[in-house]
Amino acid sequence: MAKVTILVVDDAPFIRDLVKKALRSLFPGLQIEEAVNGRKAQQLLSRQRFDLILCDWEMPEMSGLELLQWFRAQPESAKTPFIMVTSRGDKENVIEAIQSGVSDYIPKPFSNDQLSAKVKKALQRTGKLEQLMGRQPQASGPTAQDSIANLMGGRPAPAAPAAPVTKAAAPSAAQAFAKPAATEPPAASQPVKGQAQLRLAGEQFPCVIKTLSLRDALVVVRRGERLPQVFESGVLDLEQEGDKSVARINAYVHAVAALEVNVDCEWLKVTLKFVDQDPQKLDYLSRLIASGSAQRHYSPGA
DSSP states (O other): OOOOEEEEEOSOHHHHHHHHHHHHHHOTTOEEEEESSHHHHHHHHHHOOOSEEEEOSSOSSSOHHHHHHHHHTSTTOTTSOEEEEESOOSHHHHHHHHHHTOOEEEESSOOHHHHHHHHHHHHHHTTHHHHHHTOOOOOOOOOGGGOHHHHTTTSOOOSOOSSSSOOTTOOOHHHHTOOOSSOOOOOSOEEEEEEEEEEETTEEEEEEEEEEOSSEEEEEEEOOSSOOOTTOEEEEEEEBTTOOOEEEEEEEEEEEEESSSSTTOOEEEEEEEEOOOOHHHHHHHHHHHHHTBBSOOOOTTO
């Protein structure tokens, strides 16, 4: 069996572990390396060749887009599949990634089936899937860069704010994430009234924020046919009241409980643990916690 190597790039250890576990269960012979940000990945790519790169977009030191642009400028890198794994699903960012040479896109949060399908598709195009499985290569199909529809798997871009951190008056992302006044960020969870959006694989849950810290959040969601699952990865979209900037915080479900003590309880309490290490997102969380209020809407029990 030929050796096939994949590089997983993400600043969140939980996401890297999730991807590695899923890939190893699908492809036992797969060789997996990891990098904590774009800069570390750049160092690995400078001295080693990989058959596939799975990369987050928002990372400290060097973003996934910057890594992609650098990588495509290197000799003999044009045919190496480079897949973005990110919560940036709006059309503008997809187009920017296509223009920079991205091969495909996996939206966060993702299921194992979504990850498996994208990885198989990428490896099959280069003949590496057949090598990994011990089969003869087959003719490759059309490239993912043929159109935006191909990149998004034939589906429209998921509903989301225009950018993960943008201003209505269009200042830079650095300005949008400007550090707050010199105050010590709160360590414990603080009450933060307001509403956010919890995105789990295949579903969106409007939610009410009850408490928020730099490490976790307690939110309330309406009970539906599908319940959030413990250890399920997700994205919490947060918007500060009176501010048009939005932060998309990667997290996983730590606990799920009924809001009321009865069988037909309509609302659930969901505890989320944040996995992002990005200083910009932590700065945003600090400001949101300090203000004590996210974008307010009607909410149960508020």
